[in-house]
Amino acid sequence: MVVDSMPFDGMFTHAMTKELNTALVGGRISKIHEPFQNEVVLTVRSNRKNVPVLLSAHPNYARVQITTGNNQNPPTPTNFVMSLRKHLDGAILNDITQYTNDRIIRFHFNHRNDIGDQEILILAIEIMGRRSNIVLYEEKSGRIIDTIKHISSDQNRYRLLMPGAQYITPPDQGKVDPFSSEAEQQLSDLQSQFPNYEVLAQEILNKFQGFSKDSSLELAYRLINRPDSNTFKDYLDEYNHPNPTLFIDQKNKMHFSSTANSAFETVKSNSFGSLSELLDSFYADKANHDRVQQISKNLIRVVKNELKKNINKKKKLQKTLDNTEHADEYRIKGEILTTYLSQINRSMTEVVLDNFYDDNKPIKIALSNQLSPSQNAQKYFKRYQKEKNAVIFVGEQLDLTNQEIMFLENIETQIELAKPEDMSEIETELMEQGYMKPVNNKKKVAKNKKKITSKPEHYKTSESTDVLVGKNDRQNDQLTMKTAKKNDYWFHTKDIPGSHVIIQSDNPSDQDILEAATIAAYFSKAQNSSNVPVDYVRVKNIRKPNGSKPGFVIYEGQHTIRVNPDAELVNKLRQ
Incomplete structure (x- = not known):
C-alpha cells in the first residue's frame, strides 16, 4: 500500500475548521503537552468531556484534528510548551477561524494576563509542509509570544518568526477564495475556456485558493460531467457537511477526502464519522512508524551492529565445526x-x-619420522581428543550465538512494530542485556524501570474472548510465564520473531483460534507476508530454560495453523 502525500489542503481545512468549532468552542484549556517534536496536544474541557486536539507542524504530517491517540506526556516540557502553559492554561476558546481559504487555522483564546486584564491570544497553525509552524501571538498588537519553530531573518527574509517579532501572515498568492462572491463567475469563465476536465483542474489549481491536485480534479470532473448551475454550490456545500472518506485508487494509492469521490476509479473506500477519525486512520500507522524510527535511531544502530557481529561469528563457528567432522578419522588411525x-x-x-x-x-x-610408532599413534589420539573437545565447545558457542541472533532479530521486529511509548522498555532491555552502556548505566536503567508502566495490548475476538499481546520481551515473559493460566492457549509465529499472544480461554472456538493466530501473525516479522505459520499450544506445555534470553521459551505438543495478517481485522478487535 502506498500512502499518497496528498496535502491537508485549504478546502479540507475549511471543513476541519467547522468540525473543530462545533466540538471545541466555549471550552477551557485544561492540559498542554508536546508528545513528539513539532506536535502539541491541547486538552480542551468542552461539554463535560476532555477533548485532546493535535496541532502538528510535522514536515510530512502537518494537520489539526481531534485525536484519540494515546499521546505520552514527556517528563521535561519544551520551552514552547512552557510558554503555552503560561499564557493558555485555563484560557477559554472563543472561536476557531480559517485565514481566507488557506491552510491556516487560528484558535482565538480569551485569557487574563499577569495583571488580571483580559486579552485575546491567537494560536495559529500554519499547515505548509516543511515550513509548517505553530505561532502564539497577541491579537491586538500582533506581537509573537513564541513559536514551535524559530525562523530567523537569515532563513526567511519576508517574515521573522521569533518571540517579540511582529506576526505577519504568509504572502498572499493572489488566488481567488472559492467561497467568495466572485468565485462562481470566474469558475464559469474557466469552464467555457477549458472543456477538458484535466486541463480545467490545473486551471482551478492555479487560480483558486486552497485546492490540491485531488480536490481540483474532483471539482473539474463534476463540472464537465454534470453541467448544472448548482454543481459548484453543491460541491462547496459538501465542505460544510463533509462525508469523510478514505479510498484506494487503482494505483494502490491511499487518499483522504472530506467529500464524495467521482474523479478517481476507486478499488476500496471507507467512510468515517468525522474528519478527525479519518485522519487518525490515515496517519496513525505511518506517523507512528516515523516517530519510532526517529526515537530509535540509536537502538536500531546497536541492534544491527550486534546482529552483524553475531552472524559473522556464527559463520566462523560453523566453519570450525565443519572442520571437526573428521575427528573420528584421527581416532581410527x-x-x-x-x-x-x-x-x-x-x-x-x-x-x-x-x-x-x-x-x-x-x-x-x-x-612423523621424528617420533616413535607409539608416539605417532598417541599424536593421533591427542588430535582426536582436541577435535572432540572442540566439537563440544564450538557446539555450545554456536547454540549461544543462535540464541543471540534470535534475541536480536526479535528486538528488531519489536522496534518495527513498536509505538513511540514502547521504546523506553526496549532500551532498558538492551541495557540490561549489556548491549548498551550509558554513561551512568545503573541510574539510567533504574530511571527507565520506573517509567515502565505499559501493559500487554488487549483484544477481543468476534466471540468476545479476551486476547492479550506482549509488545516486548519483558511483557512476553510476564504474560506467558505469570499472567496466563496453565490451560490458556499461547500463540507465536513458527520460527519467526514475533509477539507472544494469549487466548484467555481453556476451550477457544475455531474462530477464536483463527483470529488469535491472525493477531500473532500481524505482530511478527511476517506482518507483510501471507500464509504465515502460527504455532499454538496450551501454556502448561511451555517452559523457559534457566539463563535463557528474555522472551525465549520452548514448547511441545503444538498445533500449527496458517493465516494471513489482516490489519483491518486486528484494528477491529483492538479494545
Missing part, C-alpha cells in the same frame, strides 16, 4: 597404528595398513 606397531619403522613418513573398521580396505596414514 590411532587405533590402527596401535594394532600394527610391529609393522612400523621409526624412519617411515607414511604407512599403508588394513582398516579393520572398513572391511580391511587399505588406508594410508601419515607419520
